[in-house]
Amino acid sequence: MTIALIDANAFYVSCELLFQPWLRGRAAVAASNNDGCVVSRNDEAKRLGIKMGTPVFELRELVRRGEVTVFSSNYELYQSLSNRVMAILQEQAPRVFVYSIDEAFVDLAGVSDPEGWSRMIQQQILRSVGLPVGVGIGPTKTLAKLANWAAKRWKSRTGCVVDLRDPGRQEKLLRYAPAGEVWGIGPRLSKRLAEDLKIDTAWQLASADPKHLRRHFNVNVERTARELLGTACFPFQDAGPERKQMIISSRSFGNKVHALEDLQEAVAGFVSTAAGKLRSQGSLANCIQVFAKTSPFSAGEQYSGSRILAMPYPADDTRDLLRAALTGLKALYRPGYAYAKAGVILSQFAERGTITGDLFAPRPRPNSERLMAVMDAINLREGRGTVRFARERPVGAWSMKRELLTPAYTTSWQGLAKVSCQPARSA
The missing domain is CATH 3.40.1170.60 (MutS, DNA mismatch repair protein, domain I)
Incomplete structure (x- = not known):
């Protein structure tokens, strides 16, 4: 592959x-x-x-x-331009997995010259959208990620394209690359690898005993090490080692919030964001926590409230999660406080397709999966928040400050550049 x-x-x-x-x-x-x-x-x-x-x-x-x-x-x-980039990839590649707003994995099965294709797509995106991209090529998702890191690190030498299909090139880069640059490792885990197992480089990680890595850390670290050696362990349509076991959506408010209704609008937006992330990795949540608190730096009286609610069944439907979150918010809300931050936490995940039904538990909504898929597809194509629930408001007292915001050049008529023409002066 x-x-x-x-x-x-x-x-x-x-x-x-x-x-x-x-x-x-x-x-x-x-x-x-x-x-x-x-x-x-x-x-x-x-x-x-x-x-x-x-x-x-x-x-x-x-x-x-x-x-x-x-x-x-x-x-x-950013979402508008991301959609344009992803549309080009969808046109030019057999399979595409959109990993984030600025990243996508592409299956190059059947492409005879992967490096040539990569430089072609690089030029097409630059010409059609105007954005520079880097491309990493490898037999696994982890090696492709590492190749992309190398492409950007030495962009003047590589032209922002690195092909890691050759085992010799793989070993050369693995011996140089810090373990912390490997997909799914990061600073915290790389520190533990160095302290506990004296692993500092990607090559040392790849050479470690996979079973020992699983015992000492977790199965994802073992799979990452195997992927560095060219064995595919993360399915193509999968978030890989960064599949989250907890999803948090929260934000400090641009202005202090006092009314319950304003808090509900803010929390509804957080739930919508968290639910979208949950669905994107194919998970269902058994638990939701909602919280709201005042600023620790304000002179007034402090308050921090939180409620944890068990879902009646594992859910990724925004409606179910929203109902639970608003129930918890109403229970924790105390009038008279200037709230500075709120958020939701989804946890205790189960994977879709692995759930055994409970005969006595409430049944999920009919057609829930199809409805959420349609809503996500529209919002991905037309822009976040195009389809939303009535409780969500795009702007409120809680909205974040964006004092240095540029116009919405591609999604709003008001954001279009204005050109004025004046008649030439006669000599």
């Missing part, structure tokens, strides 16, 4: 610079919700020493001196 991982370079920032080309070659970053911290940065920002997660307020002096431009995250724009 040959798999390619297509990943947009500095996706959020690249989307912004596409409509502000005069900023190309200058440092730029995109901020998280409420303009909190850096979540995307271009190479010029990296050279200034700006790291992912840097609080935006720490960049004020650089902004004042004109050394960096900061954008609020324009999710509507």
Whole structure:
């Protein structure tokens, strides 16, 4: 099997610079919700020493001196451009698994020249959408991910395409790459690997005893090690080692919230987001937790409330999860407080297709799976929130701050660039 991982370079920032080309070659970053911290940065920002997660307020002096431009995250724009990229992949590849807003795995079965195809798709996306992408090729999803990392790390030498099908090239990269750069490992797990098993590189991870890795960590670490050796362990249409066992959707509010109705609107949006993530990885939730709290930095009286509710049956239907969350929110709500944050946590997952029915438990809604699939498909194609439940409101007192937001260039008539023409002056 040959798999390619297509990943947009500095996706959020690249989307912004596409409509502000005069900023190309200058440092730029995109901020998280409420303009909190850096979540995307271009190479010029990296050279200034700006790291992912840097609080935006720490960049004020650089902004004042004109050394960096900061954008609020324009999710509507990013999703629109992501849809265009994914549409090109769907047209040009036999099978595509959209992994995230800026990443997709592509099955290259039947493609005689994977590297040539990758450079073709790279140019087509750049020409049609205007976004640069990197491509990693390998016999497994984990090796394709690692190849993509190498493609971006040495982009001037690789042209942002790396083919890891050759075993010799695999070993060379595995001996160099830190274990923390392997898909599903990350900083925390790589620290444990180094401390407990003296594993520092991807090659050492691949060479470790798989059974020992399973006993010491979990089955996903074992599968990751096997994938590094070329054995496919994660199905193509699967979230892989990053399949979550808990999904959290929460946010600090742009303004303090006092009314229960405003809290309900915010929580409804969080439930919708969490339910979508749950369905995307093929899981069902047995438990939902809802919480709301005041700011620990405010001078007023503090309050933090939480409720955990068991679902009557494993569910991924937004309606079922929303009913439970609003029941919990009503129970924890206390009037008179200025709420600064709320959220929901889904947990105790079961996988769809593995559930044994309970004769005495309530039955799931008829046609639930089909309805949610249609709703997800429309929102993916037309933009998040195109189809939503009445309890959700796109804007409210709780909405996040986006003081540096650019126009919705591709999804709103008001966001279109304006061109004014004046008659030429006569000599």
